[in-house]
Amino acid sequence: MPSYSYKAVGSDGKTVSGVLTAENYQVALRMLDERALYPVNVSEGVDQGRLGFGRRRRIRAQYLTTFYSQLADLLKAGVPMLRSLDVLSKQSSHGALTLVLKELREEVAGGTSVGDAMAKHPHAFSPLHASMVRAGEQGGFLEDVLHRIAIFSEKQDELRNKVVGAMIYPTILVTVGTGIVLLLMLVVVPRLREHLRPETFNPLTKAVFWVCDLLQHHYVALVGVVGIAVMGVSVFLNTDLGRSLSERFKLRAPIFGKIFTIVAICRFCRILGTMLHNGVPILQALKISKDSAGNAVLAKVIEEAAESVRKGAALSAPLGESGLFPPAVVDMIAVAEESNNLETVLVQIADTNEARTARSIDLGVRVIEPILLVMMAAVVFCIAVALLLPILTMGTAIT
DSSP states (O other): OOEEEEEEEOTTSOEEEEEEEOSSHHHHHHHHHHTTOEEEEEEEBOOHHHHHHHHHSOOOHHHHHHHHHHHHHHHHTTOOHHHHHHHHHHHOOOHHHHHHHHHHHHHHHTTOOHHHHHHTOTTTSOHHHHHHHHHHHHHTOHHHHHHHHHHHHHHHHHHHHHHHHHTHHHHHHHHHHHHHHHHIIIIIHHHHHTTSOGGGOOHHHHHHHHHHHHHHHSHHHHHHHHHHHHHHHHHHHTSHHHHHHHHHHHHHOTTHHHHHHHHHHHHHHHHHHHHHHTTOOHHHHHHHHGGGGOOHHHHHHHHHHHHHHHTTOOSHHHHHHTSOSOHHHHHHHHHHHHHTOHHHHHHHHHHHHHHHHHHHHHHHHHHHHHHHHHHHHHHHHHHHHHHHHHHHHHHHHHO
């Protein structure tokens, strides 16, 4: 159904505005009349000047986690959905989330389901969460789904924060190292170059001076080339071939490829286990959870596994044949299928492997740190040798 932006005057004389969903313009006017609102302006579509901020700006996971948890608590306490959304929109301290919740409330009041209303705000709610809420509404276990989404979002946010925290030191290391190298190339090397004789230059010295001239006199062209290269790579990654190669590289990349794969598998296992625990049929649960992995290659494997399950085969067999799922995970899924406790084992797989992944991230960062130090030391050493050799040659010639 179409959405209508409205501006109206309430019984208290205050001007209010919002969005509602109605079959047509006349129904929208009748809905305003039922709310004791006198319409000043009603137009089809969303007023992007007023609502664009909430629709475009992404909302941090911690605010969404709080929203899911509080909405689940209110619904379990018997508070109606519309009143729950109204309460949460008034008490939210995040401006974008407040605006989205107001829109959500209006759309639900107009007859749209919560899951469908969430799907209209992809910058706020992920398609996966909207699909899970839609399944919870259809199955009658919306409160449990919201609670489990909150737990899932919290764990994902913790893992994300751990990765970001672990990368702070390497980032500082690269930034400081790059600054030191630029200082040497733009300040120190040009001044020393004035006191050196060209006949004493060796190939390494000439290479360093060439880079120095490039940074000093051709930096505009250098920035342009780098910019064009970045744009070219960006355009290529937006093509089907580029996306496919990028997704495969993420799974096969050295050091962090295995970590990325395990994180994606854990996300899939937790979502699938949550759906099965709440009574969602396995085929529907696989359809919803396949996109939760966040990788197109892995999603295709899960889709093929769902097709095998539809034909009566076990889930573990096609997952194992893909070569992406670790043998231990495949064996646990196979045993769980035989013992009919798949939903419990899937969540256990996610819990266990997320803890191992956190340790792997720490180890990966510890490996990167000395590599970065050695690389920066090598660059500084090359610059030093390139300057010292001509000086030593000049000293030898004098003596």
